[in-house]
Amino acid sequence: MQEGKNQKKFFGKDIMNLLKLMVPEKRYCILGMTVVGLNSALLLYLPQVTTDIAKLQELKYDQENKEKSQKTNMYYHLKWGGVCLLGMFLGGARRFLNTQISNRVGMRMRYAMFQKLMSTRDNQSLHSQQLVHKLSNDVSLVSTGLSQDIFIMIRGFITTIGGAAYLSYYAFPLLASASAAAAVMGGSAILLGKYMSQFKVKETQELGSLSEVSQEMLQAHRLIKLSDMEQKENQRYSAQLFRWYEQATQFSKMQALNMGLMEGGGLYALILILFQGCYLVATGHLDPELAKYFIQAVYMASGTRVMIAIYNELVKTAAIYNTILDIHPNLHESELYNQPDLTKNYREYISQDDILKAQLLNPPQNAEHTKGWQELYEHSTIPPPSISFKNVQYSYPNHENSTLTFNLQINSGEIVLLQGPSGSGKTTALNLLTKLLTPSSGEIVIDGEPLSKKDFKWIQQHVSYVQQDGIIFNATVYENIIYGNHGYDQSMERVIWAAKMSSAHDFIENMQNKYQTKLKSDGTTSLSGGQKQRIVLARAILKNPRILILDEATSNIDSQSETDIIQALTQICKEKTVIIVSHKIENYKPLLTRVINLDQ
Numbered sequence: 001m002q003e004g005k006n007q008k009k010f011f012g013k014d015i016m017n018l019l020k021l022m023v024p025e026k027r028y029c030i031l032g033m034t035v036v037g038l039n040s041a042l043l044l045y046l047p048q049v050t051t052d053i054a055k056l057q058e059l060k061y062d063q064e065n066k067e068k069s070q071k072t073n074m075y076y077h078l079k080w081g082g083v084c085l086l087g088m089f090l091g092g093a094r095r096f097l098n099t100q101i102s103n104r105v106g107m108r109m110r111y112a113m114f115q116k117l118m119s120t121r122d123n124q125s126l127h128s129q130q131l132v133h134k135l136s137n138d139v140s141l142v143s144t145g146l147s148q149d150i151f152i153m154i155r156g157f158i159t160t161i162g163g164a165a166y167l168s169y170y171a172f173p174l175l176a177s178a179s180a181a182a183a184v185m186g187g188s189a190i191l192l193g194k195y196m197s198q199f200k201v202k203e204t205q206e207l208g209s210l211s212e213v214s215q216e217m218l219q220a221h222r223l224i225k226l227s228d229m230e231q232k233e234n235q236r237y238s239a240q241l242f243r244w245y246e247q248a249t250q251f252s253k254m255q256a257l258n259m260g261l262m263e264g265g266g267l268y269a270l271i272l273i274l275f276q277g278c279y280l281v282a283t284g285h286l287d288p289e290l291a292k293y294f295i296q297a298v299y300m301a302s303g304t305r306v307m308i309a310i311y312n313e314l315v316k317t318a319a320i321y322n323t324i325l326d327i328h329p330n331l332h333e334s335e336l337y338n339q340p341d342l343t344k345n346y347r348e349y350i351s352q353d354d355i356l357k358a359q360l361l362n363p364p365q366n367a368e369h370t371k372g373w374q375e376l377y378e379h380s381t382i383p384p385p386s387i388s389f390k391n392v393q394y395s396y397p398n399h400e401n402s403t404l405t406f407n408l409q410i411n412s413g414e415i416v417l418l419q420g421p422s423g424s425g426k427t428t429a430l431n432l433l434t435k436l437l438t439p440s441s442g443e444i445v446i447d448g449e450p451l452s453k454k455d456f457k458w459i460q461q462h463v464s465y466v467q468q469d470g471i472i473f474n475a476t477v478y479e480n481i482i483y484g485n486h487g488y489d490q491s492m493e494r495v496i497w498a499a500k501m502s503s504a505h506d507f508i509e510n511m512q513n514k515y516q517t518k519l520k521s522d523g524t525t526s527l528s529g530g531q532k533q534r535i536v537l538a539r540a541i542l543k544n545p546r547i548l549i550l551d552e553a554t555s556n557i558d559s560q561s562e563t564d565i566i567q568a569l570t571q572i573c574k575e576k577t578v579i580i581v582s583h584k585i586e587n588y589k590p591l592l593t594r595v596i597n598l599d600q
């Protein structure tokens with residue numbers, strides 16, 4: 001089991017930390033507690049019905065005063081009808097507040113976690129499938145568990161205290177029996193709670209790994225089929241499934257033991273209370289309205305039982321919460337609840353998104369309507385930048401004893417190909433240039449100015465990076481091309497220009513809805529590898545970047561598409577500093593000014 005940064009706290013503190021998630025929902029919580037308080041008071045009042053029934057029975061035989069008897073009858077019916085209606089309202093309100101707190105806590109957690117993950121520049125250390133599982137499944141477990149458990153616990157507390165107070169006043173001997181039963185249940189639950197939470201953490205981790213394995217396999221579905229790995233992968237999935245099952249079974253056993261002790265304790269309490277109650281009635285110490293006291297004693301014992309059961313649930317939930325905090329080394333728990341009210345402007349978010357979507361379906365036809373048009377051409381008049389790596393060193397955190405060193409000079413407007421054996425550091429150099437990684441020492445200089453002095457915005461504005469597996473989003477062709485090009489000309493005129501430059505226009509025109517055709521990100525899109533890569537290239541050149549990086553950009557496509565793209569690049573690469581990484585040096589030769597060897 002992975003030892004997370006948050007797993008060493010003692011359980012009481014864990015629960016306190018968990019409860020902090022409720023802090024921003026103060027208003028809902030106070031309202032919820034009031035409702036739960038009233039609901040519990042109603043429950044405690046309920047045994048009073050026995051007294052009223054006894055009175056009604058008396059009146060039934062009072063033939064002399066028929067009118068009074070009818071009135072009283074009516075009064076009691078109205079009273080208990082009202083109690084039922086109130087109970088109905090309070091029950092509904094409690095459920096609504098429960099769910100709403102859970103929704104809001106979950107929303108805050110997801111919002112903070114997502115922001116944190118997106119803020120990471122070097123995402124290589126993040127396990128995306130595990131994270132998706134945490135964002136959906138584990139957050140739901142924590143938020144629903146927390147809000148529901150707390151209210152049930154409060155109700156348990158009120159009925160325990162109320163029942164105990166009633167018994168201590170009206171039937172003190174029964175209090176002793178109920179307390180003894182509560183003590184037995186409490187002891188076992190606290191003892192087993194610790195083990196239960198440990199098993200729950202393991203089970204949650206195995207379930208996360210199961211999601212990871214399944215997503216990985218579904219993504220690599222084609223490769224698995226073609227490599228005759230189906231049986232092996234089925235076996236791997238099954239093995240992980242059984243690993244989860246093993247932990248889930250351990251947890252179930254522990255839970256069953258706990259539940260058994262609870263049930264046993266409950267039965268013991270019931271028998272003890274009944275036995276004692278009957279004895280007290282028989283000896284004339286208690287009046288025949290035994291049911292009233294009996295119910296109060298049961299309230300007290302079951303309230304205690306509920307509190308203990310919920311304590312166990314909270315320990316489990318806190319354990320899952322700790323695994324969520326481990327998703328990111330810099331995620332502090334306070335970030336999950338110390339945020340402004342997210343829901344304040346949520347309708348605005350949705351309506352802005354709707355407006356944007358509508359605009360994207362009707363993009364401006366020409367550049368006059370688009371912001372940033374001038375900016376686009378302003379920087380295209382400046383000569384493309386020169387780049388030098390001066391004794392730049394980098395070591396990956398998990399490989400600190402192997403340091404990569406770079407000394408490179410790329411002149412303004414050059415089209416260079418970075419060459420070197422696998423592992424020589426080509427991708428690392430590009431990540432350093434795009435500030436996704438920061439050098440351990442040395443300096444990268446762009447046009448005479450250190451890159452460290454330029455902010456990330458500069459990179460976003462002046463660099464386009466095309467990777468081997470071009471990313472296509474669940475959106476139209478038009479949206480895919482303008483992606484990441486805000487502030488630049490996004491008119492149809494300009495998008496068509498970019499598509500023509502990357503030899504994409506013709507096949508887009510042949511699609512059913514042309515530039516408004518919907519594409520899919522999961523690979524089920526009707527695009528070929530070459531078509532996908534041409535759309536990605538159109539996206540990269542729309543903003544007319546000063547530095548263009550092509551990292552194995554044509555590796556996955558057929559040779560005819562590659563020839564077309566390289567031909568298009570002759571035009572595209574003008575007035576830019578271009579860095580190409582490709583193993584197919586021969587194909588790029590006509591385009592290049594130089595080849596730089598990284599292993600020298």
Ligand SMILES: Nc1ncnc2c1ncn2[C@@H]1O[C@H](COP(=O)(O)OP(=O)(O)OP(=O)(O)O)[C@@H](O)[C@H]1O
Binds near residue numbers: 124424
């Ligand atoms: N996220 C990482 N964590 C640890 N080490 C890494 C990481 N990424 C790369 N490395 C190591 O850094 C070295 C350079 O890797 P890099 O990917 O930059 O090489 P490359 O020349 O691009 O290789 P290829 O041609 O195979 O893509 C390799 O030894 C690799 O093992």
